[in-house]
Amino acid sequence: MDMDEKDVVETEEESFAELFEKSNSETQRLRPGSKVEGKILKIGAEWVFIDIGKKGEGVMERKELQDAEGNLTVAEGDTITAWFTGSVRNEMRFTTKLGAGAAANAQLEEAHRSGIPVEGFVVKEIKGGFEVRLSGTTRAFCPFSQISLRRAENPAEFVGKHLLFKVTEYSERGRNIVLSHRQILEEEQRVKREALKEVLLEGMTVTGTVTRLADFGAFVDLGGVDGLIPVSEVGWTRVKHVRDVLSVGEQVSVVIKKIDWEAGKISLSLKDTLADPWTTVAEQFPEGSYHTGTVARLAAFGAFVTLAPGIDGLIHISKLGKGKRINHPSDVLKEGETVEVKVDGVDREARRLSLALAEVSRAAEEEEKSVASFRQQATSSSKESMGSFGDLLKAKIEEKR
Structure with missing residues (x-):
């Protein structure tokens, strides 16, 4: 062997020795509690072998990577986070959690x-x-x-x-x-939130689970983050108590109205997944028709009457007094009362129905009929009177001739 070949061999041996020493020193620097990122090489019946880079290979118990039903939560090739617990028979042992044994x-x-x-x-x-x-x-x-x-x-x-x-x-x-x-x-929620940022979009319809009810709405778990259905978005009907419509644990389909990742707020709507009752309001409640409804609530300016789920109309206070001035709708009606009303006007775009009490409308109609009948009779009588006078005048003219 000449000098050049000898130098190459010595260099290779030195390099291998340095790498071996470096590998040993890095392994030695791993202390119990050291955190590493490792790639799963092999999943055995009891042990999982992981590659921790230059530090070598390590093992951990298979049961650490199983769920409550015993199913594996990872696969070969996946990267996991683990902590070094120590060496046993020259094997580097790792764990994803501590507290499972006396040594821990x-x-x-x-x-x-x-x-x-x-x-x-x-x-x-x-x-x-x-x-x-x-x-x-x-x-x-x-x-x-x-x-x-x-x-x-x-x-x-x-x-x-x-x-x-x-x-x-x-x-x-x-x-x-x-x-x-x-x-x-x-931490789990943060990871899920980061993943959902790439998936959830405004306007999307998603399925979630109701986790909590409050006076102002319902919280829904969307698979790692919670969104809120405000009480106004629970349904087309006026909702007093969310618990009357939803319950904890219930699965619901909702529309994502708005997402604010910085504030951690997602606004949802259950109402937007339901059929809009106002699309057929003109056919169901045409102008001039009579219907029975329930007084939903009273305001200073009038009474709201529910004719169908999601369809409320307003009787203005001026139409409640039967011709007399009243101070408040409560002088005539009370909430929960059943009343018959007449549809005076329909504005589907503005979602408004103008109503009147049926008895008042019918009384007005009867009055109009009476006035019309009187006018007709008066006109007929006038024509008859004019006819009689004409006949007399004609007879006088004939006498003079």
Whole structure:
């Protein structure tokens, strides 16, 4: 072997040695709690093998990547976030959460510093929150405000559940540990929101689940973000209480009216998915027709009467007094009362129906008929009188001749 070949071999050996040493040093720099991004190489019956780049390969238990039904939530080739827990028989072990075993109990402080999720069991409800067990023996505390995204209306529903938590406080060598499940949920929601930004558009019809009811509307989960159906958009009819129309857990189809990602607000409409009753109002309630309706509400200027779901008409106060001046519609009508009305005018574009009390309209019609009849009789009598006078005048002329 000449000198040049020897130099090349030595250089290659040195390079390989340097890489090997560098790889070992990088592996050694991984401390329990170190966060890595890894690509899933192989999914076995019990273990999952992941590629963590220059640091080599690691393994984690298959059950960590399964849902409650035992189904895998990832596939080979996917990239996941994991935390280094230590080496066992020269294997680098990783986890997606801590708190599953006795060894993890010693890593809770690192979990607090690094933000690693920990798995805990909600034992019972105590003053101000919940007692949670980590690693089977370590006691921790989760405040009521940190167990869910919103105030828990039924705290007992969380007792007996295994949940993921973030360690928000670690002190007194583990004797004082405070947890938050809410931070886990907020992170999941943030990820879902980012994904939905590419999908949700104004004007789109989507399906969601009613999660909460309020006096001003209903909140609907659209698959990771909540939107609000204002009470005015619940239906074409006037809605006093949202709970009369919707219930928590109900599946609904809604139209996205407006999206404000910066403010975190999505406005929805249930009404826009329903048939508009005003499209056929002219055929259903033609001008001059009589109908029976219910007094929906009273205002200073008149009474609103519901003729059909979503169809309200107005009787102006000037048409309520039967010719007499009244101070308020309540002097004549009361809410919930059934009345017969006449349609005086239809404006489909403006969504307005002008109404009058049927008895007043009929009385006016009878009066008009009486006046018309009187005029007709008067005209006939005048003609008869003129005829008689003409006959007399003609007879006088004939006598003179």
